[in-house]
Amino acid sequence: MNYHFAPVQGHTDAPYRHYHRKIYGNLCDYYTPFIRLEQGKLRTRDVKDFTSTLNEESRTIPQIIFRDEHELNSLISLMRENGAKEIDLNMGCPFPLQTGHGRGAATVSRPELGEAVEKAVSENPDILFSLKMRLGLTNPDEWKILLPHLNNIRLRHITVHPRVGKQQYGGDLNLEQFGEILKSSSNPVVFNGEIKTPSDISRIFERFPEAAGIMMGRGLLARPSLMTEFNEGSEWDKTKRIETMLAFHRALFDHYSSTLCGDSQIISKIKPFWEYAEDEIGRKPWKAIKKAVNIAKYHSAVASIQNL
Secondary structure (H helix, E strand, C coil), rough: CCCECCCCCCCHHHHHHHHHHHHHCEEEECCCCCEECCCCCECCCHHHHHHCHHHHCEEEEEECCCCCCHHHHHHHHHHHHCCCEEEEEECCCCCHHHCCCHHHHHHHHCCCHHHHHHHHHHCCCEEEEEEEEEEECCCCCCHHHHHHHHCCCCCCEEEEEHHHHHHHHCCCCCHHHHHHHHHCCCCEEEECCCCHHHHHHHHHHHHHCCCCCEEEEHHHHHHHCCHHHHHHHEEEEEEEEHEEEEEEEEHHHHHHHHHHCCHHHHHHHHHHHHHCCCHHHHHHHHHHHHHCCCCCHHHHHHHHHHCC
């Protein structure tokens, strides 16, 4: 069983990944939030995140996002210069800010980019590649344009989120199309999408026993113990989940308190980590955390979680 923690911009940075592994166990591969070119260069913060010493005890894979062959090849070259031995190719981001510029899910239906990926992977045999994709941008059959190119190369795996980009994270998952990709791919296929409980993982593997693994993003942000529970074979009770989550967030808070300057920086960094946790911690504490304007109010809001 292979577990993968999907990257989420503004959340899964190096400290988050480090303390998640430390608290919940070294069970999964972690991926950096997508790395892109900015004025022909890598952003300093992206390089800092990928090269952080906090990544040393976990398998951390940089993910790159690109709109054409030039960006693809430039990013591979720059990541190699910064020590990358593995690279994940993002062909699935659904956000209009990226798809509108021809990146992410907008790349699936472009045969010239399929050819570029095939060529880039073939010409860089010293790097292990994986790829994350949607079914397409607007049409759930668009993957049929890309997959023949992927079948010509060796990839560690293909992660498929079975929605089109225009759906973003709403609407039904197209499990029939996922099944078709699973049958048609010469590379291992990992499932991603709407995994919120250990039972959700079980259902996916019951339906798709050939799947190579599970990638979780928002579900793990909401319930950080999710893969640990499934790996142990039993769901934790609410008390254990909350106590462990609080220990995790205390570790994050202590880290940022020692590395950032001033309450404003700390509070603006730490509050978003709770964004997806409303169902787990309850609406009242969740709203209090969102509204917290200083450290004292933040601690008060977090303390109220234990009183549920």
